[in-house]
Amino acid sequence: MTEIREGNSDPDPKQPDLDEERRLEALLRNAFAPREIDPTRHERLLQAALEDPFAPASPDELVESERLRQALAGQADHDDARLARALSAAFSPRLERSLREPELAQRAPARRTGRVLVVRFASTAAALAIAAAVLLRLGNQLQQGAPAPDLSTLALAQSRTTATLFQPASAGAPSERIDRIASARSRELRDNRYALWGVR
Amino acid sequence: MKRAWLLVCLALLLSGCSRSEPSAVVGCSALDAGSPIDPILLAFLSRARSAHHAADALEGGGDLTGAAGPLERLIAGPVPRAHGAELAPEVHEVLADTLARLADLHSRQGAFDRALDDIRTGLAHAREPNYFRGHLLETEGLVEERHAKALESSDPAAADAIRRRAIGLLEQAMDVQSAVIERSKVNAGTPTPGASSP
Numbered sequence: 001m002t003e004i005r006e007g008n009s010d011p012d013p014k015q016p017d018l019d020e021e022r023r024l025e026a027l028l029r030n031a032f033a034p035r036e037i038d039p040t041r042h043e044r045l046l047q048a049a050l051e052d053p054f055a056p057a058s059p060d061e062l063v064e065s066e067r068l069r070q071a072l073a074g075q076a077d078h079d080d081a082r083l084a085r086a087l088s089a090a091f092s093p094r095l096e097r098s099l100r101e102p103e104l105a106q107r108a109p110a111r112r113t114g115r116v117l118v119v120r121f122a123s124t125a126a127a128l129a130i131a132a133a134v135l136l137r138l139g140n141q142l143q144q145g146a147p148a149p150d151l152s153t154l155a156l157a158q159s160r161t162t163a164t165l166f167q168p169a170s171a172g173a174p175s176e177r178i179d180r181i182a183s184a185r186s187r188e189l190r191d192n193r194y195a196l197w198g199v200r
Numbered sequence: 201m202k203r204a205w206l207l208v209c210l211a212l213l214l215s216g217c218s219r220s221e222p223s224a225v226v227g228c229s230a231l232d233a234g235s236p237i238d239p240i241l242l243a244f245l246s247r248a249r250s251a252h253h254a255a256d257a258l259e260g261g262g263d264l265t266g267a268a269g270p271l272e273r274l275i276a277g278p279v280p281r282a283h284g285a286e287l288a289p290e291v292h293e294v295l296a297d298t299l300a301r302l303a304d305l306h307s308r309q310g311a312f313d314r315a316l317d318d319i320r321t322g323l324a325h326a327r328e329p330n331y332f333r334g335h336l337l338e339t340e341g342l343v344e345e346r347h348a349k350a351l352e353s354s355d356p357a358a359a360d361a362i363r364r365r366a367i368g369l370l371e372q373a374m375d376v377q378s379a380v381i382e383r384s385k386v387n388a389g390t391p392t393p394g395a396s397s398p
Contacts, residue, residue, distance in 0.1 A: 156236035159288040163330035167384060168377035171331060174301045175252035181290060182245040188237045 156195055157188035240280040241288055248274055248294045255301070268305045271298050287325075296325035296332045300339045307343040310350065315343045334376035341369035 037045075057065070071078030162181045171177055251270035259267035275298060279291050287295075299322030307315035319340040326333040344366035351359035 159235050159237055159241060159290060161289040161328070161330065162293050163328070163332060163380070164384075164387075166331040168331060168334060168380060171335070173256075174297055175249075175256050177297055178245070178249045178252045178294060181294065182242070182249045185237050185245055185290060186242055189239065189242050192236055192238075 156192040235288065241290060244278075244280050244291060245294065247277065248298065251298070252301070255305075259305070264305050264309050268302055271302050271305070274298055275302070292325040293330075293332050296322045296336060298322075299325070300332075300336050303336075303339050303343055307346050312343060312347040312350070316340070319343065329376050329379055331377070331380050334373050334380060337369050337376060338373035341366045341373060344369060 067076060068078050068080050070076040071081035072084065162184070165180050165184060166177065172180075251274040254270040255267040258264075258269070275295060279287060279295070281287060299318045303315040303318035303322070306312075306318060319336055322336045323333065326336055344362050348359040348363040348366060351362065
């Protein structure tokens with residue numbers, strides 16, 4: 001096997017630095033155990049999402065939509081077009097289109113091909129090892145040290161006694177009692193629906 | 201340098217792979233408590249609400265027989281069953297409360313046996329010593345009190361026996377409701393998972 005020589009004048013392949021590693025760890029942690037969103041930010045997101053969908057398009061929106069149209073027609077580039085193509089390819093891949101040939105062979109000088117491959121292999125393996133180690137460490141930490149998730153926040157409101165709603169001194173008339181039971185359970189059914197929609 | 205970096209990565213990977221004992225399964229009381237609130241339960245509660253408000257309107261006009269009608273139809277009508285068998289706690293409690301109201305209406309019309317049948321059926325729906333059971337015992341005591349008054353002139357001895365029974369029932373009701381109040385003081389500040397505020 002080819003040995004990696006020290007003190008080579010070629011630039012080092014890009015290694016993940018500490019900041020990048022921390023960012024990756026934070027992303028993995030957030031994906032694995034997301035925290036509750038800040039209420040103010042949540043409110044802003046809701047307001048942004050609930051803007052009038054039938055309002056006339058703004059000049060900026062018109063410009064952006066034209067750029068997106070051109071990108072979808074293959075005449076320009078646009079982030080949303082790339083996203084749309086990726087989603088389209090994931091949903092309905094077009095197998096008749098051949099993939100582009102890799103261009104590595106044209107770029108790499110023939111004399112260094114073996115070394116470059118080894119170095120690239122080493123750096124890829126290193127990055128994968130770091131990611132796997134972080135993921136496994138994180139998993140172990142969450143299983144061992146972190147408190148168990150609050151199941152009551154994940155669970156749906158259950159059918160249960162309503163006796164806790166009433167005190168002998170303030171139970172009211174029978175129709176008032178059924179009013180309270182029905183409105184409490186109605187609110188919980190609504191909460192359950194929101195939870196099932198993933199918005200609780 | 202690169203070899204050292206690789207060794208560090210390998211060590212990290214191996215440490216991440218270290219075997220750990222599987223954690224004990226944590227019971228989830230919130231999930232085990234019962235079925236999630238669903239629209240079928242709400243349909244029953246809506247029907248019950250309508251029946252009680254219709255009964256209010258008829259009772260307010262002095263029509264006690266008419267007022268019992270919607271409540272009797274509620275009792276005889278369809279009830280939702282969790283997993284096809286058990287009644288939900290809310291259904292038991294609404295039926296118990298409705299039967300207590302029916303007992304009151306029937307006893308006010310002099311139908312004491314029927315009122316006591318309502319109570320008996322209601323108590324089968326409220327076996328726990330909670331507000332609803334206490335209310336049924338209280339209503340049974342009031343039914344017997346009316347019954348005793350109705351017999352005072354025709355059968356004083358029977359009236360006296362029934363009055364004593366009424367007092368016993370009312371004391372039982374007081375005991376149950378005292379326990380309800382005491383429990384609420386103990387439970388204050390420890391909300392049940394998923395419990396709703398009134």
